[in-house]
Amino acid sequence: QVQLVESGGGLVQPGGSLTLSCVTSGSGVSSGVMFGVMAWYRQAPGKQRELVARISSGGTKNYADSVEGRFTISMDNRKNTATLQMDNLQLGDTAVYYCAGSRRRYPSLRIPASAYDYWGQGTQVTVSS
Secondary structure: OOEEEEEOOEEEOOOOOEEEEEEEEOOOOOOOOOOOEEEEEEEOOOOOOEEEEEEEOOOOEEEOOOOOOOEEEEEEOOOOEEEEEEOOOOHHHOEEEEEEEEOOOOOOOOOOHHHOOEEOOOEEEEEOO
């Protein structure tokens, strides 16, 4: 089995920063590159889950318009981990953040949420003054 575990969430004031981490664990973890794509999604109360950022094992990235320029996604292929650096956080960033991983590689990063093989349990990010 493979599990994705997120950490780093918390309470922060507007304008503050947080760093979310996603690590891979379980008996199914291999020593090589496991994921062709890793991503961060979020879901705010009463809203649908939305993509925040995604990255390929080759380093290609894209971001939701709402976080472009404020968030940075990175991926460590050797450790099969992903990080989301969030700066200048705003009230609208409050949500549960989920890490996702796909074992396949795609010619384009624009894959649906259903393409991801693994999801974490989520970590709460609250932006409040």
